[in-house]
Amino acid sequence: MSNAKERKHAKKMRNQPTNVTLSSGFVADRGGKHHNGGGKPQKQEPHPGTSRQRQTKIIAHSLPEPHVSEQSSSRVTFKKKGGWKAGPEGTSQEIPKYITASTFAQARAAEISAMLKAVTQKSSNSLVFQTLPRHMRRRAMSHNVKRLPRRLQEIAQKEAEKAVHQKKEHSKNKCHKARRCHINKTLEFNLRQKKNKWLETHIWHAKRFHMVKKWGYCLGERPTVKSHRACYRAMTNRCLLQDLSYYCCLELKGKEEEILKALSPMCSIDTGLTFAAVHCLSGKRQGSLVLYRANKYPREMLGPVTFIWKPKRTSSDTSKSRQLWIWLHPTLKQDILEEIKAVCHCMEPIKSAVCIPDPLLTPFQEKSETEVLDEKIGKKRKRKDDGENSRPIKKIVGDGTRDPCQPHSWISPTTGILIRYGLNLLNIFSKDSFLPVAQTLYLMAVSILRLFLFFSDLTMEMNRFRLIGPLSHSILTEALKTASVHMEGKDTEKTPHHWWIETCKSPDSISLHRRQEAIFELLGGITSPAEIPAGTILGLTVGDPRINLPQKKSKVLSDPEKCQDNEKVRQLLLEGVPVECTHSFIWNQDICKSVTENKISDQDLNRMRSELLVPGSQLVLGPCESKIPILLIQQPGKMTGEDRLGWGSGWDVLLPKGWGMAFWIPFIYRGARVGGLKEAVVHSQYKRSPDIPGDFPDCPAGILFAEEQAKNLLEKYKRRPPAKRPNYVKLGTLTPFCCPWEQLTQDWELTVQAHEESSVASSLAGEESDLRRYEVSCAPMPEKTQLSDEVGISINHSTEPEEVMDTECQDQAGAARVIDQDVSENHVAATGSQLCVLRSRKLLKQLSAWCGPSSGDSRPARRAPSRGQQDLTKEACLSILDHFPRALVWVSLSLLRKGSPEPHTMICVPAKEDFLQLSQDWHYCGPQESKHSDPFKSKILKQNEKKKMARRQKRGHAISEGLAVGDSAPGQEALTLGLWSGPLPSMTSHCSRALLGFVTQGDFSMAVGCGEALGFVSLTGLLDMLSSQPAAQRGLVLLRPPASLQYRFARIAIEV
């Protein structure tokens, strides 16, 4: 029995009587008992094992007795029972002279008392009221002593007092009310978000979502309600709302040419439009692109970003400085920020010759320093805010989403570009206000030391809400009402919204406002946001959305009356929003700041509402109503592929800081469903777009993400007992928790190279398939001829369209070649050692054309380049592979029949016989992998035995020996049963089907109705596979989940 158990038992038995026996030392006692009195010594001895309490008691009450009846007890004690019960027959040797009843009576009395004690005193751990019979129990007995029977009340009182002591003391010395009062609450909230910042909607989310701490924020991961399907429905039919305020915003300010010049090395025209795209540059559209380290394309990817240019107000001010906002995911922030800094500083070495040492070194030094400093500043300022400024506005600032790194400003003296950065915080860099009181001294020192580096705490935050789904228009138009134009002659001095009054003075801006309003009204009549050109931006100034909050939560329906098909709507759909209308005051930080500061608090608003004459009527604030500048950005939905185009499109709303909840609730009251991070992943999966950062294996954030994921999965795996978890070694899964892209691409490169060297004569296609034969089965010779026949057929198939399309695609191919050459030059420098993901649109288009099954008609070949198919296969493949020796391609896979893929599912190359069987039986599910042997199992067993032995030795022998064993043990690495340990063997040829790549996202797709997966495959392997496959079945691959032996057929597609 353990110690605790023992104690518990002892506690339970403390009142129970113990056995009373005559001691074995009877003879010894007999001598003594004549002096002491018979009862006493015998009574004392039988209780060696009793609890102290009882022992003392019995001794105590048995002691005085003999003194009184000393004479009587000195007579024979053993006779006491026989004396009266069995009669004085005198069977014993010692026949007493007298028969005394006193000893007998004493023994009885002692027993009675012991029994009484046992009966009357409760011994269990239960509370008093729990010992009452059922029918006497009453509600709230444990709480209220008076409900107990009176005889028990006293005990219950004692118990209740005890329980209070056991309760945990409140750590705070304030009462509940004081703790919940606003200032203290804000203070505490600030304290709680020291590490992970809160969004403005945090408290709303925390009540309804599973929160995770990610990327320095507290974010809602998924709703606590069961809502996977409901969220999908909201995305397709209604509206899903997400808070994307955690996205980071970088601002670049400067001359247009300068900015473009600085940023151009970071992006490549190869991957699509750049910062200089005409539509985007005018400020009409939002652009998206992938950033690379300067001049490192296609390697060293930094991450995907979206950007918007501030529109030019008039055509004349081209020379003036422009503003560029780059929105990016928080995981990418660090790398991109540093790269942009580097790019901007080192742009013009001629001019900045003096500055070069500084900008090169200091930003990086400063980085680490500033982190520390920021912390200090942040704290200091928070206190000061709370102490000095008791204005209600400051509470908004301290309300939630303040950033650990205060917005930083870097000025590049050489280029005159100012990068301002905050995690979704913007600040004003205006000469008069960039140094606040709290930091003046410190910042002065800093700025003197490094003239180009500024930190300021003027934080202006942007909220970014995303509405996905066809009803987002209706919700926007319902929830937001454009601000009323200020009329002349009213009491202007009263209102705090001077900027609006100023604006309303000029007829130009009023007309602009009217136009924006008209367009916004038009939006309500458009059925889906997908109809509007992608990335359209609309600036607006709206009134306070809390004013016209509906009484009850309702669901808006798209109004069919509004859907008139007139000229204006058509023009809007064709051309998008005109450039002028994209103007918004949100670009102006002064105005944003004043808007944030002059927000009427919820409390005041409610008070005003309650003071209305007619309860429930519309609140009219007149000129006092806040005017909020916002920016609406259309988010294109699914852009690639052929089916479900425009799915998941919606609008992003940019709001100034502090207004998050004021807009959030009205949206929800109009029927928007809220999704978390998981819904964002689902959204990107159904859009078949890569998810940030999980689906960017070539950027540092993606690598980090993969590592973390692998660690988590491994931990989860190890938590299960070995018999209850899949043995991945036996299943032939080398890496169930991560995707070793590097090794995969290397293996493919090696196999192809080795093969090229070995065989010279035969055609490329034949060669490659031959190689594959080598891997798959060990009988290459007989199959080779058969294979080459088939390949010949396939070649014939695909050569047909060649002549037809020759001229048409000539130029395209030429362009591709030129790019290829450029790329190859970069390549040589990079030595092709690093992994990259193929993002060149030209090549992707080419590949996607090859992936589809060519059915003899000219359609798929149209997209293919011009040369003869055989020629193309050989040369083009080689040229592509030259440029991208270790590249990955983003592919989407849809399963032909059953099966739902999961992440880390293996994409494999089907063998010839699989195709044969598939052609014979269309219902053929797929081949099965044979079970592998587990070479590690015996090792693990041995290790375990050794450990056991060591333990035994340790136990048995001296410490010195144990030490020796302990030394030997850590030399071996810990093996986990069911996982491959040690260096991985060749990835591609480990299983019966050659491994092509891995799935990164996969699930049953509710949009398509079958399993769908997204993942990466090795470019080398893909080309190899495609060239060897018969044309009719081109693009078929096999999928095998890590915990299964069953392969399933899937069709591969590259969507551009």
Add this chain to the structure above:
Amino acid sequence: MVRFKHRYLLCELVSDDPRCRLSLDDRVLGSLVRDTIARVHGAFGAAASSIGFAVRYLNAYTGIVLLRCRKEFYQLVWSALPFITYLENKGHRYPCFFNTLHVGGTIRTCQKFLIQYNRRQLLILLQNCTDEGEREAIQKSVTRSCLLEEEPGEEELSDSGGEEAAEAME
């Protein structure tokens, strides 16, 4: 409630040999009863009643013994008790027999019964007593037990009440 239901046999060991009482302890008594059951009811009886069988309380002075057995087979134990005629210990045989005083479902009821029983015995003793000195001694015991009874009567479940009373008594 879900539990094993037991029967408790409150017995009195009667023997005129003082050495019998001397050698009385729970191990000896347990084996004695077990042997008797085996003798009377055979292997089945011994096996059936050996589950959960225990000597829960034993007082060598008063000869009170509390036996526990499972409810299903308590009759086997009960019926075996009259067949005990000897207490055998270390080669010596002491004649004795068992008086079953009470059969109860819980220890508590047995204890309650025992209190009543002992009190009755004391009163009988007091009535039959002739010697003056002894009479006094017995009276003292009786009053003590009666007082004890009264006080717990008032505060039956109180922890301290009983103890204090007992201490005050002494």
